[in-house]
Amino acid sequence: MANHAILSNAEVGCIRSDAVYSLNHLKEFHNLGAHALREARRNGLLVRKVGRKHFVLGHDWLTYVSEHGKIV
Numbered sequence: 001m002a003n004h005a006i007l008s009n010a011e012v013g014c015i016r017s018d019a020v021y022s023l024n025h026l027k028e029f030h031n032l033g034a035h036a037l038r039e040a041r042r043n044g045l046l047v048r049k050v051g052r053k054h055f056v057l058g059h060d061w062l063t064y065v066s067e068h069g070k071i072v
Contacts, residue, residue: 017059023047026056043068 015021021029027037041047044067046060 015058015061017057017062019058020055021058021061023054023056026061040064040068 045064
């Protein structure tokens with residue numbers, strides 16, 4: 001299994017493909033609501049659960065945004 005970095009809030013300036021992010025971090029970092037994340041999960045965002053916490057790999061987030069993000 002690949003090693004993935006878990007970053008603190010102070011270390012994050014962009015989404016790294018080799019890092020792991022909690023759903024709460026993605027929500028705060030991108031100013032997303034709970035509904036937006038629920039829709040992302042329903043539309044294919046891969047979420048991993050460890051204990052009671054939910055995480056997204058940076059690679060999965062970047063893939064999801066590039067495939068489902070609206071070009072403006």
